[in-house]
Amino acid sequence: MQEATVAEQSTKIFTDVREVEITQAIANEFHEVLIDRAESDVIIIGAGPAGLTASRELSNLGFKVLVIEQNNYLGGGYWLGGYMMNPVTVREPAQKIWDELGIPYKKVKDGLYLTPGPHAVSKLIAGACDAGVKFLQLTKFDDLVLKNGRVAGIVVNWMPVSALPRNITCVDPVAFEAKVIIDASGHDSVAVKRLVDRGLAEWKGMEPMFVNDGEEHVVHKTGEIYPGLIAAGMSVTETHGLARMGPTFGSMLYSGKRAAEIAAEKIKELER
Numbered sequence: 570m571q572e573a574t575v576a577e578q579s580t581k582i583f584t585d586v587r588e589v590e591i592t593q594a595i596a597n598e599f600h601e602v603l604i605d606r607a608e609s610d611v612i613i614i615g616a617g618p619a620g621l622t623a624s625r626e627l628s629n630l631g632f633k634v635l636v637i638e639q640n641n642y643l644g645g646g647y648w649l650g651g652y653m654m655n656p657v658t659v660r661e662p663a664q665k666i667w668d669e670l671g672i673p674y675k676k677v678k679d680g681l682y683l684t685p686g687p688h689a690v691s692k693l694i695a696g697a698c699d700a701g702v703k704f705l706q707l708t709k710f711d712d713l714v715l716k717n718g719r720v721a722g723i724v725v726n727w728m729p730v731s732a733l734p735r736n737i738t739c740v741d742p743v744a745f746e747a748k749v750i751i752d753a754s755g756h757d758s759v760a761v762k763r764l765v766d767r768g769l770a771e772w773k774g775m776e777p778m779f780v781n782d783g784e785e786h787v788v789h790k791t792g793e794i795y796p797g798l799i800a801a802g803m804s805v806t807e808t809h810g811l812a813r814m815g816p817t818f819g820s821m822l823y824s825g826k827r828a829a830e831i832a833a834e835k836i837k838e839l840e841r
Contacts, residue, residue: 603705618647618821639728673688713763723760748835799831
């Protein structure tokens with residue numbers, strides 16, 4: 570065994586920790602979250618701007634919230650404003666949500682504001698984490714749990730399972746339960762489409778771009794698609810056949826807030 574020299578010891582920076590202790594710390598924390606949030610008040614599918622906003626709002630209200638995300642990163646398309654250019658925009662009054670999160674921005678013209686996407690996303694993610702939201706990344710939505718005429722949970726699997734060769738893909742998923750599910754999976758609208766497959770909901774697909782029209786309607790149409798399932802963000806656009814909004818994010822943030830309000834109301838109704 571090599572001994573550290575006196576000179577090396579005097580310049581030592583980090584505390585000694587065994588490799589196995591690092592592994593145990595990671596595994597214990599992960600499983601603690603998995604067990605605690607296997608039954609949540611609200612499960613949100615997708616960690617884009619709508620899902621993150623809804624999660625933060627609900628957690629701040631005291632609800633137990635789990636967000637699943639199929640990517641290894643959070644934030645969805647909020648990192649970029651469009652065409653691989655990272656400044657993002659919102660229209661009045663959505664800049665007030667940036668004020669809540671302490672995101673600096675500049676006024677482009679009356680009613681239009683701009684900030685770097687990475688700054689906006691990192692503040693929104695931090696706000697959700699600070700509120701107590703828990704996340705499972707690389708987790709792919711597979712199906713819904715349906716009980717007594719309402720959505721009661723989701724079925725998920727490890728995302729890389731879908732990339733395995735077909736002859737070794739017999740890896741069963743697992744289920745999480747919740748009082749309310751929010752589909753914030755964006756264009757995929759994965760949970761809504763599972764209902765459509767079974768003839769329990771309708772799905773129209775997105776119409777061509779019209780920012781003013783699309784942003785208004787996505788907030789107004791945010792709501793319960795089926796008992797226990799709420800659509801938020803771009804999932805609303807796709808489900809109801811609304812106009813494409815393009816690279817502006819005010820309605821994503823407001824749709825997340827509206828989804829959180831509706832989820833809170835639905836949970837209160839269940840508990841009466």
